[in-house]
Amino acid sequence: MSHTAQAVALTCIDFRFRKALHDFFENELNLYAVDHMAIGGGVKQLIENEGELRDFIYKNFDIAVNLHKVNKVILINHQDCGAYGGTAAFQSPEVEITEQEVYLRHAVSAVHAKYPDKQVEAYLALIDSDNNITFKKVI
Ligand SMILES: [Zn+2]
Structure with a gap:
């Protein structure tokens, strides 16, 4: 039996984002068949680890x-991620967003170098004080 997916997505494990992520895939990106890979810190493990986690x-x-047979790789980090020390580890939420965008762009370059014929996109999931979640396209 053959089965194909539309995209593979790498995200953090954080439970607060799980439902919003799946709604985002379906309602905003029109992706209904996504291989969803979750690992603490999301792209952190891709760009900072040389060893087993990156290989994994x-x-x-x-x-x-x-x-x-996916044609698209989607990388998503989120605001207030414990793997980066949370929002409190940054000078301000604006600085956090800017730095997360740098991490995501770096990760997109790395993934694109490995899969040059695939589309690679990155988003940052933002969370407000009421736990409302929105997605910002980075690249
Ligand atoms: Zn996280």
């Missing part, structure tokens, strides 16, 4: 690309 992520991307 790429092994999963390879499965999505080779077995499920």
Whole structure:
């Protein structure tokens, strides 16, 4: 039996974003078949780790690309991520957003270098004091 997916997505594990992420895939991106890979810190593990965790992520991307024939890789980090020390670790929420966008752009470059014929997109999930979640397209 053959089964194909539309995209593979790498996100953080943070439970606060799970439902919003799936709604975002379906309602905003029109993606109904997504290989969703979650790892604490999201792209942090892709760009800061040289070893096993990075290889683990790429092994999963390879499965999505080779077995499920995805044409798109989506990278999503989120505001107030514990792996980066939360929002409190940054001078301001604006600085946090800017720095997260730098991480995401870096990760997009790395993934695109590995899969040059695939689309690679990045979003930052923003969360407000009422836990409302919105998605900002980074690249
Ligand atoms: Zn997180």
